[in-house]
Amino acid sequence: DGGITQSPKYLFRKEGQNVTLSCEQNLNHDAMYWYRQDPGQGLRLIYYSQIVNDFQKGDIAEGYSVSREKKESFPLTVTSAQKNPTAFYLCASSIRRVLWKTDTQYFGPGTRLTVL
């Protein structure tokens, strides 16, 4: 079955630690995205990547880093510089058929990060 997987489902971090959230897709999608979800605030864009080896900051990139070495994978690192990292993190992907179209984003099941 094609889809997007995120791991782990739950993650606990001590203050001052970096943690990496995994996102893998086997949909052959070009574009991948990371969103953060907080109660009552909807989802906010952290980073996005439209092709391999390229990525761009979103609206709330401070304290986060990403890499896109493979088409299938877009890991997110939450660094100790992120002041309030407790949240639900969602990864999404979409095909990128042509430049002037926007394609539907499909979401993974999410990772809930809690800072102890």
Place this chain on the structure above:
Amino acid sequence: AQSVTQLGSHVSVSEGALVLLRCNYSSSVPPYLFWYVQYPNQGLQLLLKYTSAATLVKGINGFEAEFKKSETSFHLTNPSAHMSDAAEYFCALTYRGGRRALTFGSGTRLQVQP
């Protein structure tokens, strides 16, 4: 700049009643609009999308939405609520070209009473 406003963070209806979830948008360019549903501790599932082909869009589970440019709205409706429709619903916007990421509303939690 683009933005999405969902009126009502919580909506409660009786089983079998009409569901109406409101979404208004602001966009300087023609938008693409989406409704997603989220069940507790899960990812988002696409309900339906508007991409300028037809203003009345039908989605899964009996949901539909109508794009009204004059009102800058994209409200979601379902003629008959089921208990299984209880979830959080998000309206989202993007536009042709650009960074292609979605701008989300703050969400509406739908409660269905027996």
